[in-house]
Amino acid sequence: MxxxxxxxxxxxxxxxxxxxxxxxxxxxxxxxxxxxxxxxxxxxxxxxxxxxxxxxxxxxxxxxxxxxxxxxxxxxxxxxxxxxxxxxxxxxxxxxxxxxxxxxxxxxxxxxxxxxxxxxxxxxxxxRARVVAISRERVKPAEIQRIEDLAAPKWKGRICSRPGSHVYNRALLASIIAAHGEEKAEKWARGLVANLARRPQGNDRAQVKAIFEGVCDVAIINSYYYGKLKTSKVPVQREWADAIRIVFTNQQDRGNHxxxxxxxxxxxxxxxxxxxxxxxxxxxxxxxxxxxxxxxxxxxxxxxxxxKEVKSWGAFKEDRVSIGRIATLIPVAQRVIDRVGW
Known part of the structure; x- marks a missing residue:
C-alpha cells in the first residue's frame, strides 16, 4: 500500500x-x-x-x-x-x-x-549531426574536412570539447570505431585529447562561447545548437553564433556522423x-x-x-552506418574514453 x-x-x-x-x-x-x-x-x-x-x-x-x-x-x-x-x-x-x-x-x-x-x-x-565548429576569423573551412583531422598536431591547444563520456561524444567515437576499428579510434582520441585547449567541460553552447572568447579555434557540437544560438533572444549568444562556421565532415568518404x-x-x-x-x-x-x-x-x-534555417547550413552527406551498430559499440567507446582521459 x-x-x-x-x-x-x-x-x-x-x-x-x-x-x-x-x-x-x-x-x-x-x-x-x-x-x-x-x-x-x-x-x-x-x-x-x-x-x-x-x-x-x-x-x-x-x-x-x-x-x-x-x-x-x-x-x-x-x-x-x-x-x-x-x-x-x-x-x-x-x-x-x-x-x-x-x-x-x-x-x-x-x-x-x-x-x-x-x-x-x-x-x-x-x-542531429555532430559537426565541427570553427572560428570564422582563425580557421579556413578547407583546413578541416574529416573528423579524423582533429587529431593532427597543427591543432594542439586549439580544440574545445565537452567530456568524452557525454552520450553525444560517446556515439561519435563509436562511429569512428565502426569505421576504423578500436585501435585506430583510440589513436585518434589520444590525438584529440592532446590538442585540447582546456580540460573537457561544459555543454555544446559553452564550446561555441569559448571560440568566441578566443579560448580555442575549433569545437565539436551538435548541429542544432548552431540554430539555437543564431536565433537566440539573448544578443550575446547570437554573437557567439556569428563567430563560427559549422563544418560537415567526411563528405568525400563515409559522411558526417x-x-x-x-x-x-x-x-x-x-x-x-x-x-x-x-x-x-x-x-x-x-x-x-x-x-x-x-x-x-x-x-x-x-x-x-x-x-528554412536548417537548409541554410547547406546539404550534407550523412554516415549511413546502422545506428544500432553504433549503439553496440558505445561500451567500447567508453573504455577508450577512460583510457585516453577524454
Missing part, C-alpha cells in the same frame, strides 16, 4: 503543468508518455497529435531515471510510449526488454532502415494501438516539420524538407 501511494505521488510530481494524473488502467482515447525530452520541445508535437486524433496525452518528464522507473513498475507501469534522445539511451530500453516489438508498415516506410531497430523496438524520429532522437512503445502498454499511432504521427510531415522549426533538427522522413 505504501508503494502504491509513493508511486502515485511520484507520478504527480513529474507531470507537466496542466496534464492529468496518469492512470494505469487502459482508456480508449488516452496515452501516457514517459519523456527524456524537455517539455517545451515535445508539447507542440503532442498538442498537434491530440488535435488530429482526439487522443489525450499525459506526460511524465524526467532527465534521468526512467529506465529504472519502468523496471520497478513492471507490469503495473502506466507508460505507453517512451521518447528520448541518443541511440545509446534507446538501446538501453530495448536491451532491458522495456520496448515492445511493433508492426507498422508506415514506420518502416517513413524511417530509413539505418535509423531504426532491426527488430522494430525503437525508431529514430529526428536526426548523425545521432537521433527516438522512441518506442512501452512493453506493458495498455493502449498499444494508439501508442503506435503516436510514433507514426511523429514521422509524418506535420511533426517532422516541427522538429526543424522548434529544435533545428533534421527530418528522418526523406519526403519532408528541413526547416
Amino acid at each position: 505504501r508503494f502504491k501511494t509513493l508511486l502515485m505521488a511520484l507520478a504527480g510530481a513529474l507531470l507537466l503543468p496542466g496534464s492529468a494524473p496518469l492512470m494505469a488502467t487502459a482508456q480508449a482515447a488516452e496515452l501516457n508518455v514517459y519523456s527524456h525530452r524537455q517539455p517545451f520541445l515535445i508539447k507542440p508535437f503532442l498538442k498537434a497529435f491530440e488535435k488530429e486524433t482526439g487522443t489525450r496525452v499525459n506526460v511524465v518528464f524526467a532527465s534521468k531515471g526512467l529506465v529504472q522507473r519502468l523496471l520497478s513498475e513492471g507490469r503495473r507501469s502506466p507508460a505507453d510510449v517512451v521518447l528520448t534522445v541518443d541511440i545509446g539511451r534507446l538501446y538501453a530500453y530495448a536491451d532491458k526488454n522495456l520496448f515492445a516489438r511493433v508492426s507498422s508498415p508506415k514506420l518502416l516506410e517513413n524511417i530509413p532502415a539505418h535509423l531504426r531497430d532491426a527488430d522494430n523496438r525503437w525508431f529514430g524520429l529526428s536526426k 548523425v545521432n537521433i532522437s527516438g522512441g518506442g512503445v512501452a512493453v506493458h502498454s495498455k493502449n498499444r494501438a494508439d501508442a503506435v499511432r503516436l510514433l507514426e504521427f511523429l514521422t509524418e510531415p506535420t511533426a517532422q516539420k516541427l522538429y526543424g522549426e522548434i529544435n533545428f533538427e533534421f527530418p528522418v522522413n526523406s519526403s519532408v524538407e528541413a526547416s
Whole structure:
C-alpha cells in the first residue's frame, strides 16, 4: 500500500503543468508518455497529435531515471510510449526488454532502415549531426574536412570539447570505431585529447562561447545548437553564433556522423494501438516539420524538407552506418574514453 501511494505521488510530481494524473488502467482515447525530452520541445508535437486524433496525452518528464522507473513498475507501469534522445539511451530500453516489438508498415516506410531497430523496438524520429565548429576569423573551412583531422598536431591547444563520456561524444567515437576499428579510434582520441585547449567541460553552447572568447579555434557540437544560438533572444549568444562556421565532415568518404532522437512503445502498454499511432504521427510531415522549426533538427522522413534555417547550413552527406551498430559499440567507446582521459 505504501508503494502504491509513493508511486502515485511520484507520478504527480513529474507531470507537466496542466496534464492529468496518469492512470494505469487502459482508456480508449488516452496515452501516457514517459519523456527524456524537455517539455517545451515535445508539447507542440503532442498538442498537434491530440488535435488530429482526439487522443489525450499525459506526460511524465524526467532527465534521468526512467529506465529504472519502468523496471520497478513492471507490469503495473502506466507508460505507453517512451521518447528520448541518443541511440545509446534507446538501446538501453530495448536491451532491458522495456520496448515492445511493433508492426507498422508506415514506420518502416517513413524511417530509413539505418535509423531504426532491426527488430522494430525503437525508431529514430529526428536526426542531429555532430559537426565541427570553427572560428570564422582563425580557421579556413578547407583546413578541416574529416573528423579524423582533429587529431593532427597543427591543432594542439586549439580544440574545445565537452567530456568524452557525454552520450553525444560517446556515439561519435563509436562511429569512428565502426569505421576504423578500436585501435585506430583510440589513436585518434589520444590525438584529440592532446590538442585540447582546456580540460573537457561544459555543454555544446559553452564550446561555441569559448571560440568566441578566443579560448580555442575549433569545437565539436551538435548541429542544432548552431540554430539555437543564431536565433537566440539573448544578443550575446547570437554573437557567439556569428563567430563560427559549422563544418560537415567526411563528405568525400563515409559522411558526417548523425545521432537521433527516438522512441518506442512501452512493453506493458495498455493502449498499444494508439501508442503506435503516436510514433507514426511523429514521422509524418506535420511533426517532422516541427522538429526543424522548434529544435533545428533534421527530418528522418526523406519526403519532408528541413526547416528554412536548417537548409541554410547547406546539404550534407550523412554516415549511413546502422545506428544500432553504433549503439553496440558505445561500451567500447567508453573504455577508450577512460583510457585516453577524454
